[in-house]
Amino acid sequence: MKVIETPIPPEKIKELKVGDAFYITGTIFTARDAAHEKLLELEDDQVPIDPSKYAMFHCGPAIHKEDGEWKVVSAGPTTSIRMEIFEDDFIERFGTKVIIGKGGMAERTLKALKDNGAVYCQYTGGAGALMANAIKEVEDVHFLEELGIPEAIWMFRVEEAGPFLVTMDSHGNSIHDDVDEEVKKNLERIRSEL
Amino acid sequence: MIVMNQAELESALVKAIQKAVTGVTDETEEALKKAKEDEEKEGPKVQLDAILENIDVGRGEKRPICQDTGTQTFFIQVGEDFPSIGILKKALKNAVKEATHTIPLRPNAIDPISDVNSDDNTGRFIPALHWDIVEGDEAVIHVIPKGGGSENMSELVMMTPGRGLKGVKEIVLDRIAGMAGKPCPPTVVGVGIGGGADLAMELAKKALLRPVGENHPEERIANLEKELKEKANELGVGPMGVGGKTTVMDVKIEYAHRHPASFPVAVLPQCWANRQAKLKIDPQGNVEVI
Numbered sequence: 332m333k334v335i336e337t338p339i340p341p342e343k344i345k346e347l348k349v350g351d352a353f354y355i356t357g358t359i360f361t362a363r364d365a366a367h368e369k370l371l372e373l374e375d376d377q378v379p380i381d382p383s384k385y386a387m388f389h390c391g392p393a394i395h396k397e398d399g400e401w402k403v404v405s406a407g408p409t410t411s412i413r414m415e416i417f418e419d420d421f422i423e424r425f426g427t428k429v430i431i432g433k434g435g436m437a438e439r440t441l442k443a444l445k446d447n448g449a450v451y452c453q454y455t456g457g458a459g460a461l462m463a464n465a466i467k468e469v470e471d472v473h474f475l476e477e478l479g480i481p482e483a484i485w486m487f488r489v490e491e492a493g494p495f496l497v498t499m500d501s502h503g504n505s506i507h508d509d510v511d512e513e514v515k516k517n518l519e520r521i522r523s524e525l
Numbered sequence: 526m527i528v529m530n531q532a533e534l535e536s537a538l539v540k541a542i543q544k545a546v547t548g549v550t551d552e553t554e555e556a557l558k559k560a561k562e563d564e565e566k567e568g569p570k571v572q573l574d575a576i577l578e579n580i581d582v583g584r585g586e587k588r589p590i591c592q593d594t595g596t597q598t599f600f601i602q603v604g605e606d607f608p609s610i611g612i613l614k615k616a617l618k619n620a621v622k623e624a625t626h627t628i629p630l631r632p633n634a635i636d637p638i639s640d641v642n643s644d645d646n647t648g649r650f651i652p653a654l655h656w657d658i659v660e661g662d663e664a665v666i667h668v669i670p671k672g673g674g675s676e677n678m679s680e681l682v683m684m685t686p687g688r689g690l691k692g693v694k695e696i697v698l699d700r701i702a703g704m705a706g707k708p709c710p711p712t713v714v715g716v717g718i719g720g721g722a723d724l725a726m727e728l729a730k731k732a733l734l735r736p737v738g739e740n741h742p743e744e745r746i747a748n749l750e751k752e753l754k755e756k757a758n759e760l761g762v763g764p765m766g767v768g769g770k771t772t773v774m775d776v777k778i779e780y781a782h783r784h785p786a787s788f789p790v791a792v793l794p795q796c797w798a799n800r801q802a803k804l805k806i807d808p809q810g811n812v813e814v815i
Contacts, residue, residue, distance in 0.1 A: 350567055350568055352567065390592075391592070392592055393589065393592040393629070393631040404589060404592070404629060405588060405589045405592035405594075405631075406592055407591050407593070410674060410707060434705075434707055434766060435706065453572075453765060454575075455575035455576055456674065456706075456709035456765055456796070457576070457590065457593075457672075457709050457796055457797060458576060458590075459579070459589065459590060459591045459592040459593075460582040460583040460588045460589065460590050460591075461575060461578055461579040461582050464582050493575075494571050496568055496571050498568075498767060506568065506767055507706075507766070509768070510706075510761065510766060510768045511705065513761045513768065514705065514762055515702070517702075517759055517760050517761050518698065518702040518760060521698060521759055522695060522698065522699075525691050525695065
């Protein structure tokens with residue numbers, strides 16, 4: 332089992348290639364559509380976290396309070412492509428090196444990953460119970476009142492969270508693009524044989 | 526006439542909802558294990574490993590396997606001579622509210638006009654109830670909470686009738702290829718053919734109730750299901766869309782007679798988290814989660 336600790340050193344990111352799977356110990360923060368928008372509109376001195384230090388997780392958790400403490404019920408990934416409209420600006424500005432979600436992202440993000448030495452990883456959609464087990468503590472939450480539970484920025488301390496499969500690396504490769512092309516070709520053949 | 530104990534029924538329904546959201550059906554788990562054996566590449570293997578481990582965690586800790594605990598949906602078959610029909614609707618709504626707090630479920634019912642979440646998974650026409658009157662004196666309730674990610678990939682095509690069965694196959698395969706990893710494959714794909722627009726969609730969802738691995742009782746439909754499954758798995762979308770051999774666990778078809786001018790084809794995928802439970806109530810009021 333390959334475990335990487337946050338903050339993740341830039342040279343470690345360069346070593347990661349599409350098809351590699353790894354686990355994270357350290358801190359990850361959640362950010363969906365509203366959190367991207369929020370952080371990007373803030374002035375630098377108002378941003379409450381340093382997104383370059385931690386892995387970013389496209390996730391809106393199921394979470395509730397037990398005896399005054401936040402407990403994660405289930406925390407799988409949400410569909411990443413919705414964040415495509417912000418992600419290149421986000422990576423440019425905040426220097427986030429590891430982005431975790433599901434379903435992959437497109438051209439703009441792939442270019443930003445390459446320009447900034449970052450990777451996109453897929454965490455298995457629906458595997459929310461497994462992730463909740465790896466979350467040992469809710470360290471903090473930002474913009475909870477303003478954005479609500481799913482859209483708030485949750486800071487999770489995790490131990491051996493994963494597996495995260497690198498599907499877009501810092502060298503311009505994307506498993507999603509490769510699969511799309513393959514599926515298109517296969518569909519054409521299958522249709523011609525119907 | 527026997528009057529059923531509503532509180533008892535509600536508590537059994539909460540148990541059935543819990544059983545559904547904290548695991549997948551046995552047949553689904555078997556199909557996922559087989560899919561893992563079939564894969565050779567690392568990427569799809571990693572996805573299936575995580576899926577199977579996640580199912581173990583959910584079952585072991587009674588924790589919802591996915592944070593999206595779905596829209597609470599029920600298919601109810603009520604026997605003609607079932608004596609307690611009057612309490613079913615109320616009991617279902619109350620059970621959903623109770624389950625939201627005790628399991629807990631993510632509140633997933635939003636007023637589409639005001640955008641306000643009801644916070645208890647109930648609202649106008651929600652939980653979604655599909656009623657069917659059948660022979661006998663029992664009632665069977667199928668619990669199928671359905672996630673938004675896979676539901677969003679549903680499609681209805683009012684096909685030109687002249688395209689015929691070949692057109693149906695094209696629509697289903699185009700859709701499975703087009704939705705790629707988004708509905709969280711390996712999926713179970715429900716297909717509704719015929720009827721009107723509404724009936725085709727309802728049949729596509731109803732088709733998902735048949736256990737994974739079990740084909741339609743009519744041979745001609747079963748053959749169509751097998752053909753579409755085989756071809757869908759040649760597409761190469763793979764588990765979670767990272768490429769691989771298993772894109773669908775099953776294609777399930779239901780059909781109705783159609784209007785001469787219409788040929789509706791509905792495609793409605795269910796994610797790998799095929800969460801279902803079934804509850805039987807006998808005329809004496811005995812409730813059993815099956």
